[in-house]
Amino acid sequence: MIGFQYSRAQDVADAVRQIAAEPSAKFIAGGTNLIDLMKQDVERPSRLIDISRLPLRSVEETASGGLRIGALVPNADLAYHPLIAQRYPMLASSILAGASAQLRNMASTGGNLLQRTRCYYFYDTATPCNKRVPGSGCSAIAGLNRMHAILGTSESCIATHPSDMCVALVALDATVHVAGPAGARVIAFADFHRLPGDEPQRDTTLQDGEIVTAVELPERGFSAHYTYLKIRDRLSYAFALVSVAAGLELEGDRIKDARLALGGVAHKPWRDPTAETALRGQPASQATFASAATILLRDAKGYEHNRFKIDLARRAIVRALTQAAAGTPQLQSSKKIA
Amino acid sequence: MTRTSPQGRAEDGISLPEKLPVAITVNGVARQLRLAPWTTLLDALRDHLGLTGTKKGCDHGQCGACTVLVDGRRINSCLALAVMQDGASVTTIEGLASNGVLHALQQAFIDHDAFQCGYCTPGQICSAAGLLAEGRAGSAEEIRELMSGNICRCGAYPNIVAAIQQAMGQP
Numbered sequence: 001m002i003g004f005q006y007s008r009a010q011d012v013a014d015a016v017r018q019i020a021a022e023p024s025a026k027f028i029a030g031g032t033n034l035i036d037l038m039k040q041d042v043e044r045p046s047r048l049i050d051i052s053r054l055p056l057r058s059v060e061e062t063a064s065g066g067l068r069i070g071a072l073v074p075n076a077d078l079a080y081h082p083l084i085a086q087r088y089p090m091l092a093s094s095i096l097a098g099a100s101a102q103l104r105n106m107a108s109t110g111g112n113l114l115q116r117t118r119c120y121y122f123y124d125t126a127t128p129c130n131k132r133v134p135g136s137g138c139s140a141i142a143g144l145n146r147m148h149a150i151l152g153t154s155e156s157c158i159a160t161h162p163s164d165m166c167v168a169l170v171a172l173d174a175t176v177h178v179a180g181p182a183g184a185r186v187i188a189f190a191d192f193h194r195l196p197g198d199e200p201q202r203d204t205t206l207q208d209g210e211i212v213t214a215v216e217l218p219e220r221g222f223s224a225h226y227t228y229l230k231i232r233d234r235l236s237y238a239f240a241l242v243s244v245a246a247g248l249e250l251e252g253d254r255i256k257d258a259r260l261a262l263g264g265v266a267h268k269p270w271r272d273p274t275a276e277t278a279l280r281g282q283p284a285s286q287a288t289f290a291s292a293a294t295i296l297l298r299d300a301k302g303y304e305h306n307r308f309k310i311d312l313a314r315r316a317i318v319r320a321l322t323q324a325a326a327g328t329p330q331l332q333s334s335k336k337i338a
Numbered sequence: 339m340t341r342t343s344p345q346g347r348a349e350d351g352i353s354l355p356e357k358l359p360v361a362i363t364v365n366g367v368a369r370q371l372r373l374a375p376w377t378t379l380l381d382a383l384r385d386h387l388g389l390t391g392t393k394k395g396c397d398h399g400q401c402g403a404c405t406v407l408v409d410g411r412r413i414n415s416c417l418a419l420a421v422m423q424d425g426a427s428v429t430t431i432e433g434l435a436s437n438g439v440l441h442a443l444q445q446a447f448i449d450h451d452a453f454q455c456g457y458c459t460p461g462q463i464c465s466a467a468g469l470l471a472e473g474r475a476g477s478a479e480e481i482r483e484l485m486s487g488n489i490c491r492c493g494a495y496p497n498i499v500a501a502i503q504q505a506m507g508q509p
């Protein structure tokens with residue numbers, strides 16, 4: 001870790017002012033990703049602007065029947081919040097599928113969105129990585145790429161976004177509230193994270209100097225028919241190989257509406273409207289689920305060590321939709337597969 | 339890429355950060371420290387306060403050996419900057435026993451032989467204290483899941499779960 005200055009933000013406007021005055025500074029919230037990357041010399045900010053004391057810790061009901069979650073609400077508090085557990089159990093389950101109890105106590109809502117990839121080469125400053133040093137090359141494409149993406153990759157980068165929580169947030173049509181030098185704006189969750197293209201150094205569409213202030217959930221939570229199914233190398237405390245957030249609205253055994261998003265497969269939480277369209281109006285059957293999986297994975301491309309993910313994703317989608325339809329969601333405290 | 343010492347920035351013409359005052363209560367005792375901003379809570383406890391019960395395993399949030407309670411919540415002290423804890427109350431393994439009587443978890447770990455080398459044990463016990471305070475684990479399965487942030491390379495897991503179950507049965 002290199003030396004850095006430290007200051008506290010007094011309010012959101014002060015945080016925005018401080019980062020505008022020193023663009024090589026970074027905000028710190030829970031610190032669980034940033035401190036780790038600073039110890040690896042991957043992140044080298046000149047200053048840390050501590051936003052952890054800003055009053056962005058509440059979960060409030062909105063006029064439109066949804067919830068507004070402050071950017072500093074800890075992941076654990078959000079997962080166990082009664083309104084989240086009751087109305088958005090898919091979100092609660094996705095959070096509890098991630099990291100550990102200690103880390104969830106520290107990690108913030110905003111920080112979870114902005115956590116960086118776990119690509120081994122991104123972490124290893126001795127190897128080329130376009131995300132860390134633009135133009136230096138991608139070590140993963142012809143290297144160890146078992147954890148890497150199968151959808152939306154580019155010649156520049158095949159990294160995945162590691163968050164579990166974000167997979168549920170994109171499925172639930174959340175929005176991200178940000179503040180910056182040019183004022184406040186709201187970004188649809190699906191537009192918040194981006195594909196690598198030829199600028200893999202940019203994970204999100206957040207502009208320089210902007211701060212996330214809140215995440216907003218619309219009213220519909222798909223709380224009757226949902227699941228968050230995470231497949232990983234060990235039963236807990238490991239990043240996803242593939243994860244699936246599924247939400248269904250059923251009318252008898254017909255699917256009235258569907259939400260389907262995948263984690264561990266792309267540079268962003270992956271949601272595909274055409275796969276959801278293919279589910280709507282169809283019977284909630286294995287055949288329907290399998291054809292939605294085929295559609296979602298139509299452009300999937302494997303690399304040397306991660307080809308297994310294509311079949312794994314297909315099966316995980318069918319399993320997740322089956323769990324959602326049956327109302328037997330995956331429990332994160334019990335690893336039995338329903 | 340060359341590694342730069344904390345002093346490295348001075349060579350770039352950027353002034354070296356001053357040490358900052360940090361006031362924390364550790365195991366009930368108010369402590370005043372002056373620390374460089376990059377000092378983690380783990381290093382502050384071990385190197386500046388001499389409380390070496392809290393262990394450094396991985397230093398990257400991956401093992402749980404550094405688990406302590408901050409304002410009653412379990413966290414990984416290796417990923418927490420000490421300056422950010424200013425005003426907080428920290429409990430470490432050294433602070434769990436009271437008046438010479440072991441904490442129920444400490445006694446249960448002894449009763450169930452819940453360790454071999456003992457390196458992960460302070461973190462396991464502090465994490466379990468956090469787990470008990472959270473009150474979200476009932477079954478052995480739930481204990482295992484909510485203790486998954488604490489790795490034991492000796493594989494004492496079955497006895498750790500048994501010890502926690504014993505402590506949960508005590509008032």
Ligand SMILES: Cc1cc2nc3c(=O)[nH]c(=O)nc-3n(C[C@H](O)[C@H](O)[C@H](O)COP(=O)(O)OP(=O)(O)OC[C@H]3O[C@@H](n4cnc5c(N)ncnc54)[C@H](O)[C@@H]3O)c2cc1C
Nearest residue numbers: 029030031032033034098099108110111112114163164212
């Ligand atoms: C061992 C380990 C295992 C993990 N396993 C999982 C897992 O299985 N699933 C999972 O989803 N996650 C996992 N995580 C990641 C964890 O969820 C993230 O590290 C955490 O959510 C980041 O939140 P934070 O508040 O600590 O962010 P910080 O580390 O404080 O910040 C991260 C980044 O976000 C920026 N930032 C923070 N808040 C804001 C804001 N409000 N506005 C603008 N920028 C901001 C910071 O500048 C920084 O660049 C794991 C982490 C570790 C260490």
Ligand code: SF4
Nearest residue numbers: 119129130138157158
């Ligand atoms: S996949 Fe992306 S993050 Fe990993 S080495 Fe290639 S460019 Fe870097």
Ligand code: FES
Nearest residue numbers: 395396397402416
């Ligand atoms: S030393 Fe902190 S988690 Fe390993």
Ligand code: FES
Nearest residue numbers: 454456490491492
């Ligand atoms: S007792 Fe040796 S690591 Fe747990």
